[in-house]
C-alpha cells in the first residue's frame with residue numbers, strides 16, 4: 035500500500051499520525067505543504083483545507099487525524115485501539131478533548147493582552163485538571179500499552195514542554211500523573227522522531243511571529 039501523508043511541520047494532528055506510523059513501523063511518504071499558502075493541488079483534494087490528509091495508492095483520500103490514525107492502525111495489524119467498546123468510545127471523546135486543549139494553546143500563544151492570556155491559561159489548566167483526575171496509574175493512557183489517544187497527547191505535551199520557559203502549564207505539583215505520562219511519551223523514539231529536527235526552533239519562531247505576550251517571555 036502506498037501511503038502519502040500530506041503534512042505541515044508544526045501541526046500537532048499531523049504529528050499524531052506520524053507517531054502512529056512510526057509506532058506501527060509502517061512505510062510512508064511525507065509531503066510538506068505551507069498550510070497558510072497551500073498549493074492548488076491540495077485545495078483540490080482536501081475537503082476541509084486541513085492537514086493531515088492521507089492519500090492511499092494515489093487517489094484515495096482520508097482526512098481527519100482520528101480517522102486517519104484508526105485506519106493506519108487497522109491496516110497494520112491493530113493493537114492501538116481498545117477492544118472494549120466503552121473504553122474505545124471514551125478514548126475517542128478524550129482524543130477530541132485534546133484537540134480543544136490544542137486550540138486553547140494556539141489562542142493563548144496569540145493573546146495580545148494579559149487578561150486574554152489569563153483566560154486561555156485558565157481554560158488549559160482546568161482541562162488538564164480533568165485529565166489528571168481520570169488518568170490511570172499506568173504508563174500510557176490505557177495502562178501498559180500505547181494507544182492512539184497517546185499520540186495526540188504526546189503532541190500536546192511536546193508543545194507544553196517547549197512553552198515551559200514562557201509559561202509552565204504542567205507543573206509537577208499540580209499534575210503528577212500527567213507529568214509522568216508526558217515524560218514517558220517524550221522519551222519514545224516514535225515521538226522524538228515524529229517532528230523535524232529543527233522543530234523547537236520553528237515552534238519558537240512561530241510564537242515570536244504571533245507577537246503575543248508569550249513571544250516576549252521567550253528567551
Ligand SMILES: N[C@@H](CCC(=O)N[C@@H](CS)C(=O)NCC(=O)O)C(=O)O
Nearest residue numbers: 045046047083084085086098099100
Ligand atoms: N480536526 C482536524 C484538525 C486538523 C487541523 O486543525 N489542522 C490545521 C493545522 S494544525 C490546519 O490544517 N489548519 C488549516 C485550516 O484550518 O485552514 C484533524 O484532527 O485532522
